[in-house]
Amino acid sequence: MDRDFYCIVSGNTQFRGNQAAILDELDEIVDEELINPGPTLGSPNGEGDERDGANDQSEKAVSAASPKPREKLFVEGLLLSEEDVEASDDLILIAAYDPSTLGAPLCQEDDEPPYVQGLTHAVTLFDVIPDPDENLGGSYLNKNTGDVYSIWWQEVAFVVTFSAYCIFKTVAPEIGPSELYRVFTHPDYEDCEPLLGIPKTIDYGPIADSFDQNVKRINVCGSPSHEIWWNNLLRSSPDWNDEETLREAWHGKGNLWVFVKPDKFPISDTVSASPLTRFSVGSRSVLHAPSSKSGFTQLPLEILFLICEPLPLKSFLAVLSLDKRLRELLLAHSDVLSYNALKKFEPWYLPALPIKTPDGNRDREELEYWEMQWEEHGKIQPHETQSNVRWLDYRIQCSQSLSMRNRKRIWRAAKTIKDFALEQGYGATTPKQDNCSYQ
Structure with missing residues (x-):
């Protein structure tokens, strides 16, 4: 069974080189009539046009008002940028290890499953990318050495994007990899995200609505009826041109800005x-x-x-x-x-x-x-x-800037992680600089 793995600082998942990841999800839920719109139109506020099926004149009038096929919208407007995709796949791992055995990080061991109960030590592994030969998730590579890391087993390691890690270390220089690991393996959580076990005290913003065993990115629109919301947006009235529709998707209630690389300074x-x-x-x-x-x-x-x-x-x-x-x-x-x-x-x-x-x-x-x-x-x-x-x-x-908006969101998430760590007494008295040595 496959599973997606989330950056514990930004809440984002890996796009694995796929610039059409958002489109792929929309293709599954948006009516086929989106490309060749039919007479029933929606609007971004979720209110559809009502028509009387027995009234031919009304139906013809609405049909005549239907928008033209929106090819540019699908080919360009909802694609992720190459920068955004690459940033999601540029990773580090916060990897558990057992100091009593002086062994390698557990994500490098072959034991299935490794024993992680009670571990409190972790190391930072840099230059990590998703394994291109593994589609089920949980398998990663060191892009320089070729070392394979498996994080399929719970609490073996946690993923952080490099860009989010840089933000986190600026917000929380006193939190090292072991302290960060403890935040996400804390035994006394009363209020956690039920599937992923992420403490709800961490403020991820709209991207938290995408959390699932298999990521649901289009859920970031925040609507409990996200399929209806996206259908209404993308099959909107003729008064909404492509530019306005895309603005609502990225800047507005669609909240796609949460997937933009957070260091594209304007x-x-x-x-x-x-x-x-x-x-x-x-x-x-x-x-x-x-x-x-x-x-x-x-x-x-x-x-x-x-x-x-x-x-x-x-x-x-x-x-x-x-x-x-x-x-x-x-x-x-x-x-x-x-x-x-x-x-x-x-x-x-x-x-x-x-x-x-x-x-x-x-x-x-x-x-x-x-x-x-x-x-x-x-x-x-x-x-x-x-x-x-x-x-x-x-x-x-x-x-x-969408990038700076996302940067602010990630900064806030990093701050809530830091606050929780310090409340639990996990922080160091002096700033810690992570490296590949064990601590």
Whole structure:
């Protein structure tokens, strides 16, 4: 019997090179009439068009309004990107071992089943990929050495995507592989996900609705009647074009954003966007009105900074629209404010801290990508990012990015894992850098 294995930090499963994974699931549940739509249409809010089968005129009218075959939607719009697929298959394992025997990680042993009861030690195995010759799940390879790892048996090892691992180690540097292993083998859970045994205290967001023995990715739409929801969305009224339908699938209630690689920082979009400082914020009447003399706008700059720095982006932009004098004053310092806000209140929009990998080649992978992107698109050197990046514009682009939305979700999941580990006394007093040594 096959089974899917989930990243314990992000909640995602491996796509195993399949960019059409979402489409494959939709093909199983969406009416055949989707490609050649019939007269009965639905809408994304779940309300279908009612028709009287005895009323030929009504039926003809609805049929005439049916959308055309949506080939582009299926060929392009619902495909996962190559980056997203590769990221889901770029893995590490948190693998149990028995320190009393000094043996290899249990996922490398041939015993069936291995004895794991009471084990509390684990090691981090890097450079892991799904076994391309094994379709049932649970078999993985070290892409450098060819070593085979079998995690079919419960609690032998847990999967983490490399991108999610980088986020986790930034959020919880004091949590090593043994502590992380204990979180997911804790014996006293009162409230666990019934099939997978994942503690419900961990906040995975919409992707938790996909958890099953065999992943149900399209369930992330959150509707208890997900088949009806997707049918209604993809067979929507003619007022919904492909772009609007795809936006609802990815950005809206379809929640497909949870499958996007969480480190595609919107750097090129920031550089190419027109700077906000070139545009008026607020209505034309506000812009040309005399500056108000309210107490708020007359506060010292230092006090305004303290007030504005922790504000969410939308609230900060709303403050800019209040008064012309205030807007001009704050926009001059908006990048400093935004950079400080990112560091203190929205750190998930910044790159992960360096980690420790066996050969050191991937220690700074995410940070190096970040620096390379700023240099390539903005001609900004690494030592110039704090002073030269348009941080307010970057923050705006992050608020619109599917990748950054997913990054924030994974950050939150990592934080709940960390909190649980520390509550149980699993955390170390000093940060731990995982490697392939036993601990």
